[in-house]
Amino acid sequence: MAKPVILAVDDDPQVLRAVERDLRRRYAKDYRVLRADSGESALDTLGKLKLRGDPVALFLVDQRMPRMTGVEFLEEAIGRFPDAKRALLTAYSDTEAAIRAINEVGLDYYLQKPWDPPDQNLYPSLDELLEDWRADYRPPFEGIRVVGDRWSPSSHRTRDFLARNRVPYRWLDVEASEEARQVVANADHGSPRLPLVVYEDGSYEEAPENREIAEKIGLQTRAEQQFYDLVIVGGGPSGLAAAVYGASEGLNTVLVEREAPGGQAGTSSRIENYLGFPRGLSGADLARRAVDQARRFEVEILTPQEVSDVRVEDPYRIVTLTDGTEISCYALIITTGVSYRRLDVPGEENLTGRGVYYGAAQTEAFSCKDEDVYIVGGANSAGQAAMFFSGQASKVSLLCRSGDLRKSMSEYLVKQIEETGNIEVITNSSVSAVEGDGHLEKVTISDSVSGKTETVPANSLFIFIGAVPKTGWLDGTVERDGRGFILSGPDLMTGGKRPKGWRPDRDPFLLETSVPGIFVAGDVRHGSIKRCASAVGEGSIAVQFVHQYLMEI
Template sequence: MVDEALSRRREVKPVILAVDDEAGVLGAVERDLRRHYRDYRVLGAGSGAEALEALRRLKQRGVPVVLFLVDQRMPQMTGTEFLAQAMALYPEARKVLLTAYADTEAAITSINRIGLDYYLMKPWDPPEQHLYPVLDDLLEDWAASVQLPYEGIRVLGTLWSAPSHQVRDFLARNRIPYRWLDLERDAEAARLLSTLGSERPKLPVLWFPDGSSLEAPSPRALAEKVGMKTQASQPFYDLIIVGGGPAGLGAAVYASSEGLRTLIVEKDALGGQAGTSSRIENYLGFPKGLSGTDLARRAEAQARRFGTEILTPREVCRVRAQDPYRIVELEDGSELTCHAVLIATGATAQRLAAPGVEELTGVGVYYGAAVTEAALYRRQEVFVVGGANSAGQGAMFLAGYARKVTMLVRAESLEKGMSQYLVDQIRAQSNIEVRTRTVVGEVQGEGRLEALTLRNLETGHSETLPAAALFLFIGAVPHTRMVSGLVEMNSAGFILTGTDLVREGKRPGGWTLQRDPFLLETSVPGIFAAGDVRQGAVRRVASAVGEGAITVGLVHQYLKTV
């Protein structure tokens, strides 16, 4: 009976609801939708009131609604007015207006008022060009973000456990859905734990849909269990990209689309530091902004579509040159060979040197991770350290959950290191307090963070305040260990490229080619660097993506000489 019930539940299709008072138009919309979206149930309604009644019945039955496609000009209730009410029932559903040219202003107003996702001009023929691409993108977004009826991985652990945090963070950053069960709060967790038959299982424990479980798994063991690719399919590639942040993903899309056999090796999760951002609002082409997770998901799908192979979580320990090839050595000693390598490893989070930080990391103290942990600190007081965009984005995201967010900024103002749009948002947010010229002197707690000692750099005054969580966005150091001793770097460890390698007209030592290094080429021909790992890089997502794309053109030029 249980299996039967689960089977019936899986057969429930998410609903696409079309609303238009003109019967002919509504029929045409339903016809086009049913022809293309067979995995969804398409419903139609001739008015806003009829549609709302249908939504109430669907809600009572627990049927998910994925998208509204609504005419703006309807009597009694406009499309915008309907969507405003429908959001109360299905806030996650995507919202699209059908408009005439005269309704453009109403559509713009809807974007600001109700978060309209898109508006389409009538007529939309041919749907293959004007309708389906837009809806495909919105449906993919919905599927990636909505909380569906649960049938997946369950993670059992304790909130104040660094290993539990690490597993949750790994799953979240790799966009693997899971259900969290707190052993200290959930009766179901205790019952599940007792089924293992072990008196002291290692936490966290993960249960999978096939009935199997893992105790405190390593990232690689977990990745293999959930079906992530951890082994390369071939020994040789045209281009191996070390690092799957915006620069690496940008390079992969262009390289694969241009026919290069391309492999990305990423040690944590695709998206890099940008992937942990709760909201990127100044990225071209996304007027409503997008999260780092969304950006990584879209870029990954695009790269895979063109044939990029992705290994994660795998770490590159060493890169070496063996002309005319470049060798990449992985953490298990295995090696991959290629024509060219791109180092796009970005930077590793800078550690906060204050007493108590190391002991409480993962149990109240987090490097980034605002997206992963924010919901755990509802109606509590949390602190954010940092004055750059990542700190501002984290503070804004946390403000949607916490009672109060206090930003601790070393500089004398936010404007010193943050985009103005973020500064304005933070100042308008009533539950964010900004303390400038303030640093963390010490963190305190037994088994979890309980308090912070703050020090004012101008007055020297210190005070201790209770704290539920501390999120650190304090900059980063370049992750370049795999090319240490191979390519030239500056004193801080950032890789030198292009013109920075030519001093007084002389090329770098050991350079054998009769040309200067290309713009993003290192001191070793065929090894390139892009993004935050490179000296002189502009630390913006768009810049990293652009550098990744530029690198591919330079790789083509290099390959002509191999």
């Protein structure tokens, strides 16, 4: 924790040096003593301290300064640090002004110059003030602060990125927080582009991209080597499982993840049917454990980083990253998972990130406190989100297209929902439109049985429908089905014939794609079971086929 600051302000250089000397002699061990030679420069210092989040314990200010008196300075300073103690240095003739300041600026004490000897005339009074300050002091949050607008897509993206990468941060809504407005005002030009990301060292970035944040906080975005035995594209459960098994069995392994390790499963608020965790665990906990395990086996994890292309130059498979760099390997496993299908209704495009969200978006949970929340979907991910938001929202409405949740949701989850008083399940329903000026304000719900529609007020709508693979970067490389899922193993065999251009004198392995040495696992595979445990199983199995393939080359 940064030491609290004692700020001395005096325009007389000789007096200022003496004040600083005596303050350091007594308080340097527990406080940071700063000095300023004018009220203006002192306010500039306070702006920097406020931006860094450093606490100020005491102002010790000379009253008789040109351009800005001590009292005038304190009037400005207490708006930024209202809890700091205030002491005024005065000459005998300034006593009346000091007495008035007790009422005007809540002056705690005034000292007459000279104060020698300090052991009698300075320290006892300041000791008492600092002890009072310490008694009421609550240390500020020392991590990253994100200042932005709740309804800003870029603010949501930044918060989601930090949360999913397990980076502690504090969210300050510029519309609701006076502290947020002060941080914005203290930026160099007073009107920065939001979100403003303020780091622990006091530096900040305006509306940064995720990769800029990652590089600043020390996430690895670039590979340390040009060649690896195994490259894994995608950091969901299957990718992390493949990384753990591959590296633990001696393969030099790198994993490339475009957002955050854990993938879609990492956003799940609660997974209660995962083997070995009788009380359940969150997707974030699962991701954290898997990442720690992978790093223990020296897996390199690049995030946020994305693969834009892959090509084959036997015996190598070469992936190109979006920053233009390339990584070569003997074997490649694709575990990119799926994304939620777009709602595709009037108003949705303009309101995405402004009240309409895809996925659990746990970063929005506290913003939804005591509000009505709408969730679209009928599978486990939607049910888990409903249970999660029920602890914050006044009411959760779960909109399910089918007539029965049990058709697509696990029984344990259905029972939990039925037993939760503030969750309402609306079956045979879908969202047909969303409306809002700058952020979501209304949702139109359609009943597929009666044909009726109803428009209700809403600030938050979370979408958990369908599964769309993002495999466009594989065009012309590996075979996929009509929806973009990757074909592998027996699904590649047409009429008993191997894929076009297939060279090995064998059929494709179970999880091998149409290109030898390129494998697929998890939700992105054609015909996969959309469950976390099955994704983990496929990731580990894929590594066994990698070993068999490596024996051939």
